[in-house]
Amino acid sequence: MFQVDAIRWANSHLWWLLLLPVLLVPIWIGYEAWRRRVARSLTGRSLVPSMISGASAWRRATVMIAIFCALELAAIAAMRPRYGLKEISVSGLGIDMAIVFDASRSMKVADLVPDRFTAASVEIGRLLERSKGNRVALVPFAGIAFIQSPLTVDYGVIRQYLADLHVHDLPVPGTNISRALQVAAKALGVDDENPRGSRYKAILLFTDGENHEGDPEAIAEQLAKKNVRIFTIGVGTQNGQPIPILNERGAVTGHVRDTDGMTPVLSKLNEELLRSLASKTGGSYHPLTANQDVATNLAAELEGLEKAEYMARVDRLLEDRFQYPLAGAIFFMIVAFLALGGSKPRKISGVLALLLVFTAQGANAQALLERNHPGVAAAIKQLEAGSFGDAAKALGELTEELPSRPDLWYNLALARSAAKDYPGALEAIEQALTSFDRARELHPSWPTKAKLLHAKGTILALMASSQDSKPAKEVRNTWRQAVEALAQALIADPDSQDTRRNLEIASLVAYPSCKSLDDQYEPNNSPQDAKFLMLDPNTMEFKEELLLCPKDLDFFKLPLNPGETLFASVLAPADESGQEQQGQEQQGPKPADVDLSLHESSTPTKQVRHTAKSDEIVTLMISGPEREDGVSYVLQAQVVPACPQGDDQFEANNTPDAAKVLEDGDISARICPGDDDWFSYVEKKGEQRQVVLEYSNEDGPLELDVLQADGTNMDVTSQDDEQGHRRVVQLPKAEQDASFLIRVYGGGLEGFYKLSISKGDGGGGQNQDDQQEQQPDAGSKTMKEQLDAIDSNSENLEAQEAANQSPYRDHVPDKDW
Known part of the structure; x- marks a missing residue:
């Protein structure tokens, strides 16, 4: 249902245009009064109407009303009403794949023509020509990895990124394949709660296989469980060649040499690792050589994977509705021209002129009005004056009116960051990047993509610095997001020293050595x-x-x-x-x-x-x-402690007269040598219960007796296997409240056990396999469950003696061991 309050006005500051047509009312009234005075002042009133040129009174009134309505509707159109949402999307059929491209310095080795990096880039381009309908992401890596292009069907974007990518662009040297695989998995969305796209996802790893950090094989095993296949492309030769030294422009200035200063350090293809990564995930290994058509072979294998229909959403915006009031304005202006009278050619010319004017205005009004918004300058002045809260509030209102302006979102992010509202700043800079990417035309006054990414990385770094109270792992993840954003910013603007410095600082914090994070018990490795x-x-x-x-x-x-x-x-x-996982209590x-x-x-x-x-x-x-x-x-x-001071909280219950009362449920207890445990239980009328004793192979053997009120000993079913032992007694269905005595004894042995009273199965024992699935064995029940049942008695002399002989000396436990 249409709702007036749901209308949003993109140019609400132009409300004053609605007042302009009102000024025509007194002008028209004055004109009509003047016309009447002129008519009355002339003699020969019967000839006056023929002497005064112009339309009749009703035509003039029609023209006035039509012009008034046209101008009001034109003002409404200029305010750009928006109502409802529109979503533009395209769909296709294919698989999702991430191209993971090694951009480390060893890729400049010239054992392929002209070098490994260029040869791999050319082969990726050939592969893209043979990939139809697949969504592709690009993940360059060296010592760090980042998503340069998310999943897209626009292969031109991938080719452009490849053309702009250089080995010297990545600020952190080294080769970390495991991190690259993790980032590629993120690009494919394999860890999302509701993953989309094809069932099988592919990672195409172009590298020489030299790995300096992490365990890529362990990552590959994890990805295999998530239906991700890794196809490895070995770039290089097993003989290898010296690793070049590059200057800031990427030109080779020498070769890396060993500690003796003479022997060149060779970079060789590590086929063993690449074959292992492929085999662990069901992929394949392809050496990049002159006689191998890697692109064609890969395209054929990818074609065999199960495809899925996907939808790539392009935009989701408020629907512009200015066309309707604009059409009404044009209609009323046409009515006004027709009502004026005059020759047909003149009328037609006037109508065409109006149509041209309104068409031109509709095409150019939006950009003109947004760029000259009166509130923008005021908000930026507040920001420059240090009034960050006021600036953030004003910019927030402006972004609601002008959501497509990345510069406003950027300034809002800066204002919120200065006010230490880092989550709000991060949200604003994300909106700035989104608006920048969606813009059909980039204005010269807008910040560059590199500047937006630099701001995002810096905001994330500031956020991480303020997260002292959060878990260390969560803080490191925030630092790593900062590294990823700053790395993309440096790729976009390699000459930015501020970005390079921030990236180096963030990288040190985001990827510390595990040794620096280890606990206070180190070293304890032997x-x-x-x-x-x-x-x-x-x-x-x-x-x-x-x-x-x-x-x-x-x-x-x-x-x-x-x-x-x-x-x-x-x-x-x-x-x-800090929240318990769902179902963890059970x-x-x-x-x-x-x-x-x-x-x-x-x-x-x-x-x-x-x-x-x-x-x-x-x-x-x-x-x-x-x-x-x-x-x-x-x-x-x-x-x-040893028995008897380590007995359970049910002591003393060594005789039938001292039996402890049990309710439905489980208890964990301990029996000491020569010390039977007695319990009593009342089965309610109409109910049927079973008594189950469980203990592990390390205890006992223990036995279970259940005595009826008349002293009759009930039948016991034994269930023994490698996991432990069970003794089950099925109680008869109670026609009235029935009392039972339960005895657990070990014949001079000791042990921990679990005693359960639950609904019976009506058959004197249930399927053993089912029972084992439903009830953990006694040996696997948690230590806390067994040990919470410890008696407390500060007068126990045996416990005091045991404490005196303990290596803990005078630290006497509260519990009765």
């Missing part, structure tokens, strides 16, 4: 350097977030007394936003990406348990995948 874990003396527990750097191991050690049990596990850090803590083992020879796992037979020092080893920024993990450890 058993000899293992660090002691300092347990909380009250809870005998340790929990801390740590970092594992690439090609590192973390070693920790812990003293144990005879009979003490160590539980240790590695968990994923909490979500950086699923329990998420395991970390690292592994834990008791010593170098044991099998890595996510959690370990160890009971000391004598005084000993236990060593824990943390291992994991190699990632550029390292792997964050939470190490959790707790020591449970």
Whole structure:
């Protein structure tokens, strides 16, 4: 439904034009009064009408009303009413691919004609000629990588970027293939919540394979899981040639030499790495040689991938509606000319002249009115005077009226940044870039694309500098976004020293070495350097977030007394936003990406348990995948004293008379040698429950008895496998409230166990495989679940004696161990 308040006025400052037609009213009234006075002053009134030339009274009134309406409608058209949205889009069929182009200095080696960089550029151009309908992104890289062109079907843009790209443009030297692959994945949108485009996405990696940082093979394995195929193109030869030294203009001035100052350093093609990257993702390797038609072969392989229809949105704007009042104005002016009378040729000439005037005005009014907006100069003066808040407010209002002006968005970004509103500044500079890219004609007064990108990178750097309270990883990601924007700015304007300096500063912070980020326990990369874990003396527990750097191991050690049990596990850090992941409460803590083992020879796992037979020092080893920024993990450890001081919170429940009352649900408990655990349970009328005892292979064996009120011992179903042991008793359906006694005993043995009371399956036991899917085995339940059931009794003399003999001396735990 049409709503008047939904109309937006692009040139609302021209409201005063609506008042101009009103001035015609007194002029017309005066003219008519003068005409009547003249008529009355003449004698021979019957001849007066024929003596006075002009139209009749009704024609004059018609002309006046028509001109009034025409001018009002013309004023409305000049204010440019906008209503509703329009979206211009094109669709096509193809695959999404990212061309990852090595622009490091080794690509200037001349083992291909004329050099690797030029040969690869030519081959990419040939490939684009053979790619029809595919969306292509361009990602140049050296020590850093950035998206120079997002996914586009305009191959001319890609060719232009390639023509403008030079090896000396990239400010950070080196070759980081892993980072380039990550940036390419971002360009393809593989990590988006709702990824679009083709099912299979392709990365075309043009490089000599020399990699100085990161683990590209690990990145390739991750991309393979996301249906990304990597096609590697080996640029160079295995014999290689010396690496050239380039000046600021990219000219070769010499060759890199070894430490002896004589031996030239050769750059050779690393085919082994490139073949591995391709094979891990289902892609293929293609050497770029004179007898290989790489472009044709690649195009044929890409053609075989599953395509998808895509829509490339070009624009989404408020719909201009000035045509309607303009058409009305033209209509009323035509009515006015026709009502004036006169010869036909004169009428036709007048109508044509009006049409020409309005057509010319419609074509040129928008640019003229926007550039001469009276509020622009005032807002910029406020900005220059340091009134950043007022300037931001005024510029914000102007951008609502003139959303297509990148210079206004740019000034708004500067004002907000000066006011330390960095999120608002970032939003404004993004709008400036969008407006700049959409503009059909660039005005000389507008900032350049390089200037806009420089501003974006600087705003992101300032934002990162102000994020002291946020997680370090999130801050580094902001710094890396700044690096990407500044790198694009430097590509657009290689002579900008300010951009180059800001990029160098941001790069140091955005990509620090993992060693500089490592935790306070370093160095602990060998058993000899293992660090002691300092347990909380009250809870005998340790929990801390740590970092594992690439090609590192973390070693920790812990003293144990005879009979003490160590539980240790590695968990994923909490979500950086501080919010729990959906469903995490039901699923329990998420395991970390690292592994834990008791010593170098044991099998890595996510959690370990160890009971000391004598005084000993236990060593824990943390291992994991190699990632550029390292792997964050939470190490959790707790020591449970030996029996009996380490018994659970249900003690004393060693006899039927001391049985503890249970409700529906799970409990975690511990049984000590010669110390049976007794519980009581009342099954409500009409209900049917089952009792399940679970324990791991490291405990027991433990047994379960369930006694009815008359002392009858119920049947127990045993379920044993490699994962652990289960004892299940199916209670009969209660015709009235029924009482049961539950006994857990170990026959002189000890162990941790889980006891559950839940709805029965009606059949005396359910499918074992289903049970194992629904219930984790006793050995895999979390340490916290087992250890939260510790009794508190400061009078326990055995606990005090154990504490006196502990290596923690007078730090007495609160809990009754």
